[in-house]
Amino acid sequence: MHQKLNYIFLLFFVSYIFTADKNICNHCNQLILNQWIVFEENDYHNNCYENHIAPKCSLCLEILTGEYLLDAWGNPFHKIHEADGIYCSSCSRIISEGVTQGGYKLDDGRFLCSLCQSNIVQSTSQINISKLKVLTLLQKIGIEGINKEINITLANRITLQKLAHKISSSQLKGFTKFSYIKSPFGNLASEYKIYILDRLPTIEFEAVLAHEYLHVWLYENNIELSPAEREGFCNLASSYIYEQNGSTFSHIHLDSMDADTHPNYGDGFREMKSNLEKNGWKTLLHSLRQ
Ligand SMILES: [Zn+2]
Ligand SMILES: [Zn+2]
Ligand SMILES: [Zn+2]
Numbered sequence: 428m429h430q431k432l433n434y435i436f437l438l439f440f441v442s443y444i445f446t447a448d449k450n451i452c453n454h455c456n457q458l459i460l461n462q463w464i465v466f467e468e469n470d471y472h473n474n475c476y477e478n479h480i481a482p483k484c485s486l487c488l489e490i491l492t493g494e495y496l497l498d499a500w501g502n503p504f505h506k507i508h509e510a511d512g513i514y515c516s517s518c519s520r521i522i523s524e525g526v527t528q529g530g531y532k533l534d535d536g537r538f539l540c541s542l543c544q545s546n547i548v549q550s551t552s553q554i555n556i557s558k559l560k561v562l563t564l565l566q567k568i569g570i571e572g573i574n575k576e577i578n579i580t581l582a583n584r585i586t587l588q589k590l591a592h593k594i595s596s597s598q599l600k601g602f603t604k605f606s607y608i609k610s611p612f613g614n615l616a617s618e619y620k621i622y623i624l625d626r627l628p629t630i631e632f633e634a635v636l637a638h639e640y641l642h643v644w645l646y647e648n649n650i651e652l653s654p655a656e657r658e659g660f661c662n663l664a665s666s667y668i669y670e671q672n673g674s675t676f677s678h679i680h681l682d683s684m685d686a687d688t689h690p691n692y693g694d695g696f697r698e699m700k701s702n703l704e705k706n707g708w709k710t711l712l713h714s715l716r717q
């Protein structure tokens with residue numbers, strides 16, 4: 428599972444200053460005697476506007492005028508901060524005191540905001556709770572027979588990239604290692620190991636895990652697909668988890684999956700998604716098994 432986030436939207440905002448008729452301030456409801464500001468079709472005293480209404484930069488807290496940028500959550504900031512703005516690697520919020528109560532630089536170079544940090548998956552008991560939740564949700568769409576004893580290991584980005592050397596990418600958030608082991612009776616059994624990026628917020632951890640479980644399901648059913656079909660199919664499970672969750676965090680991840688330009692994780696995903704929307708899970712799984 429790989430993923431790239433960080434959306435920035437451009438927005439233009441204008442305020443006019445008039446010196447004409449008497450008017451009522453839309454903030455304090457008092458008469459305006461000389462100058463006022465019109466913002467989004469409402470009139471304000473200069474002071475009322477500056478202190479209560481004007482959109483302020485999330486980073487320097489100064490009033491925004493002209494062109495400014497928004498992070499994926501709609502937090503506005505001056506264009507001048509664009510180059511040195513730091514985004515949370517999980518939620519894409521711009522990290523600042525005002526928006527995220529600060530954040531952390533992790534040992535593998537990632538940045539994590541304090542909001543995400545407060546619900547990251549770290550302990551074995553957290554892994555187990557998420558694992559059962561994901562397996563139950565996957566069962567509902569017909570993904571069955573996944574051994575719940577499959578080992579799940581957390582690793583930082585550097586370790587994960589080393590372990591996954593072939594499919595290594597800085598955006599890699601999980602992968603599944605598959606190997607055959609010889610049983611004492613001489614026949615071959617398959618063994619899986621799932622590695623997931625450490626310090627992911629719970630819902631993101633679950634979306635990545637669901638993706639990896641679909642890789643296991645493909646192996647177990649001896650289904651061979653092209654890389655685009657395979658990653659696209661596995662991404663369906665992540666989007667399913669995010670859809671079930673329905674939070675803003677999840678919608679931002681869903682939007683980013685829809686906009687991903689990667690040939691496998693993006694194009695492959697959209698191909699599989701339209702297949703799923705046309706045919707439903709049951710028919711899709713059935714067609715893959717043939
Ligand atoms: Zn994958
Ligand atoms: Zn006023
Ligand atoms: Zn600013």
Ligand SMILES: [Zn+2]
Nearest residue numbers: 515518540543
């Ligand atoms: Zn965050």
